[in-house]
Amino acid sequence: MPTTTRRLRIRPAGDSVLVQGMRDIQSQLKLRPAFPPEVEAAAAQAAANPRLPELDRTDIALVTIDPPESMDLDQAMYVERTDAGHRVYYAIADVAAFVTAGDPVDLEANRRGETLYGADAKIPLHPKVLSEGATSLLPGQLRPALLWTIELDRTGEIAGIDVRRARVSSRAKLDYAGVQQQIDASTADPMWAVLREIGELRKQREQVRGGISLPLPEQEIDVVDGRWSLAFRARLAVEDWNEQISLLTGMAAAQLMVQARVGLLRTLPEPQPQSLQRLRLTARALDIDWPDTSSYPEFIRSLDPGKDTDVAMLTACTTVLRGAGYTAFNGELPAQPVQWAVAAEYTHATAPLRRLVDRYTGEVCVALCAKQPVPAWVLAALPGLPATMQASGHRASQYEKAVLDLAEAAVLAPRVGETFDGAIVEVAANAPGKGVVIVRDPAIEASVSSSSSLALGADVKVTLIEADPVKRVTRFELAG
Known part of the structure; x- marks a missing residue:
């Protein structure tokens, strides 16, 4: 996949205007980057006393794949072929092995809701002693995890789902660019060829459903050698295949919860016609052809994330995703359970170190697979989670936009x-x-x-x- 050619640089990160700008943003949004002392103390104690499950699955050759600087590693993966199709092992960091409902770390996480990202100013959901230490699926470390085992048939459809607590150990901390280079040079571990097969099958199933995956490059604000840079980074093929595993797990979790009529779904209504009309105008403005006979999903699939104009178009297309939310249920299914972009029932379950709701959906699914009652502390929290996540999502959007506005203004100031x-x-x-x-x-x-x-x-x-x-x-x- 082509790489992005445009890269904009602004003044040194130590520039007083930019430093003060970041302080102002955090002050205006009433954000607390530091954790209270009692939360740090509780996190340190929890990190030293994990609750390790009996089941040992350290035999699975799990690996993590993330941006190279990431230390809060939520997921580790291993995939293989079977006589019936494929099998996916997906280990998710077990936050509940360290955090107890009502303890200081839990209460603070419920106040924060999710990790906030902005240049070199990440505000984490949990103290780093947990999120980048004891709970993170770092290589060579024994870790408690929620281990998903998802069986796929030859078409890529889900044929079996299981999730249970297990001890795991990641073999390696990999990054997207490094793995993609090995794939392109035909030197990668054979597992990545299997991941490609699964990723392509899942994209085919997505197209049949009418689902949409936005291949959106990340607009990055980096601090390198004392300078800020603002750039679009085109996605790599391995990122798309890996994303399909996360989507698969979210759909599997939703399937379990819908069948049991208890849990939390990620929902998104169909966009209004005027929203799609505005996107057609945007395409025209960017000189991108969108035939009248081409549907929105077909148009998305025609875009090339290696082109700057297509990147701008993909960014504009995120406007139709702004109605996304969460819906909790217990006994009666939501009236509108489907996530429009996924074109299926879906939930968040794979990033508990960075998003509060994933801890709760994981607990629901573990209980259901064990044919045990959902824990009372989870049931008590479910009704309030949609509002908590809506508020934290609003803060995250405000923070990211403010940092981007700061960077863009600094880039353009000399012009x-x-x-x-x-x-x-x-x-x-x-x-x-x-x-x-x-x-x-x-x-x-x-x-x-x-x-x-x-x-x-x-x-x-x-x-x-x-x-x-x-x-x-x-x-x-x-x-x-």
């Missing part, structure tokens, strides 16, 4: 007064002279104004009139 090519993709209903412009290079969205009415979908030239890192504002005017 105030320059004119750029762009297109109008949104016009304010009550102020036709105000709207949103997509600028092609750099491919960003920003506010635009004009003394006359803006024409939706029109190709325009816009002049950058403000790029203020202190206010985190980037603003254009219609040129001429």
Whole structure:
């Protein structure tokens, strides 16, 4: 897959404007990067006293694959062929082996909801002694885990599901780029060929269902050698195959919970027609062909995440995912249980070190597979989890957007007064002279104004009139 060619650099990370900008963001959002002393103390004690299960599955040659800098390793995987199709072993970090309902670490995690990401300022869900230490599936370490075993038939459909507590040990900490290089050079472990088979089969099943996976490159804000950089990083093929394993596990978990009529689903309604119409205008603005006869999923599959314009299009396509939420149930299924983008019932179950809800869905599934009652502490928490996760998701979005706004303003600050090519993709209903412009290079969205009415979908030239890192504002005017 082609790599991204555009890379934007801004001033040193130690620049006082940027340092103060990060402090202001955290202050305005009332975020607490540090954990209270009692939480750190409880986490340290828990790390020293894990509850290890009896079942020993250290014989499974599990490995982790993540960005190279990651230390909070939620998942370890091993896949193999069987006479009937394929088998997936997926070990998920067992947070409940360290954290007890109502203890200081649990209460703080329920306040935070999820890990927040922003350049070099990650705010974790759990203290690092747990999230990057005792609970993390680091290589060569004996760890408690929720071990999923998912059987697939020859078409890639689920034929069997089991999850139980087990002791595991990861063989290696791998990263996407390194594994992809080995795959491309035909020197990779044979397991990765099996993963490719499963990934491609699951993508075929997804297409049959009408599901959509956005191959969205990550817009990264890195700090390297004392400098900030803002870039789109194109996804690698191995990332797509690995993502299919996570999606598979989320669908398996949802299947267990729907059958038992207890648990928590990740839901997403079908988008409104006007949302899809706006995306068609965005495609036109970026000179990307979207035939009238092509459906939204077909259009997504036609995009190339190695192209900057397609990256901008894929980023815009995330707007139809903004209605996602969680629905808890116990005894009666939700009225709308399906996650629209997945085109199936689905839940989050594979990232408990970074997302609170996954700990609870894991506990539900372990109990169901053991034919045991769901723990009372889980049932008591289920009704409140959707609101907790909605609030934490809102904070995460605010934080990421604020950091990105800061970086974009800093990148563009030296270019105030320059004119750029762009297109109008949104016009304010009550102020036709105000709207949103997509600028092609750099491919960003920003506010635009004009003394006359803006024409939706029109190709325009816009002049950058403000790029203020202190206010985190980037603003254009219609040129001429």
